[in-house]
Amino acid sequence: MRLTRSLLPTIKQNPAEAQIASHRLMLRAGLVRQVAAGIYAWLPAGWRVLRNIAQVVREEQDRVGAQELLLPTLQSADLWRESGRYDAYGPEMLRLKDRHERDLIYSPTNELLIADLLRQSVRSYRELPQMLYHIQWKFRDETRPRFGVMRGREFLMKDGYSFDLDHAGAVRSYRIMMLAYLRTFQRLGVQGVPMAADTGPIGGDLSHEFHILAPTGESQVFYDAAVETIRIGTDDVDHTDPEQLDRFFEAVTTPYAATDEKHDLAAWERVPAERRREGRGIEVGQIFNFGTLYSELVGLQVIGPDGSPIAPNMGSYGIGVSRLVGALIEAHHDDAGIIWPDSVAPFRAAILNLKQGDAATGALCEQAYAAMPGRALYDDREERAGVKFADADLMGHPWQLIVGPRGAAAGTVELKRRATGERQELTLEAALAHIA
């Protein structure tokens, strides 16, 4: 995109409404604008980031055999009523009426709907196991939205569901998702530490939350310092091989790590004192196994090999996609602005034309811009160099291609890596090779 033709409103001053770094930077870098408490408009650059994160999530779900579908944001309240969950879920659920006075709800989660879908279309044990997911906007009527997109009322979430014939199968699905999640966070350039977690209102007996360690996190977490250095070659794990899967799961869940609800003092005492860490975490995902609870609530059954009905064992798996935008910024920023991981950056590179109107400089910029279709932001504004440098740092493009009359005369550009600040003078071809 050309900056002069883009809705990319950067702000120099800190907006008063934003207290934490990620919220401040998202507003200043022109990623979002607030519409109401906890509700945001995603501007073009922010939407690109959101899509990029969703795409990584999608690829890693697909890789372990989960199928993507799309469930609606609105549902009839009937299903929730019949299952007794309508009143159980509480005021966090947004309820509304249509013109016929029928009760609708804006989905906060989809265990019931998806179990009901399978009830309608799955009959035999031969059709299981299955894993299904979607990436969709959710609404929760939070009592106190805060920290920008980190705790919004409307948020984008990947929610996935597994259906297995028995507990052993469900545990395998759970572990496969653990693998998919750790691969996802790794690709997003953050460490999502799996922590033993409470199951909350969804219910169940097995759950992990994934936390990005950050002082601004909302959750109190306790962990063995070993989790900070644990490196699992997740790409080497074959999720279809139960033995490899179990070994992997063992390795990532052995060091002590728990949220405050699940903090176990006895186990904590067994962690060597010098390795005990107490801190804050941003919860970016959670996985559950809840057995046959929801299958039974909606009457989901398949006919087993011996002709008798089986209630499938379900798990559910969530990743807060929009929350991750904030969490990634919390993990990757400095005083000048955002430092996007390559995998999610809205633009791979910014082209900074330091002398708008200079023919040679302009020509070189155009050449660079044409070489990176759809991937570069061309700062073609009539602004002084300093303004362009500052905005590029703020927006956090992984690479800055700095083109000025000095270099243009010599046929070179300057390439800056945002993360390290490292710069080098190169020919355009060499610079493009680095960026690619």
Place this chain on the structure above:
RNA sequence: CGGGGCGUAGUACAGCCUGGUAGUACGCUUGCUUCGGGAGCAAGAGGCCGGAGGUUCGAAUCCUCUCGCCCCGACCA
């Protein structure tokens, strides 16, 4: 939902106590100069002072009600 704070130009704020022509900085527009890390000078544009009632000759300012936003806590992807 308990506690606290704040609503004045696109952004950040002053003015309010003590009522009397709505201001400052940044941003924006135009011109000239400048031009590799948020330039200088000059001239401009931009406000239902969150909303509704009230008090008063007169309300951004005082009173009442209301709506919204932020922060701490409790609760939650």
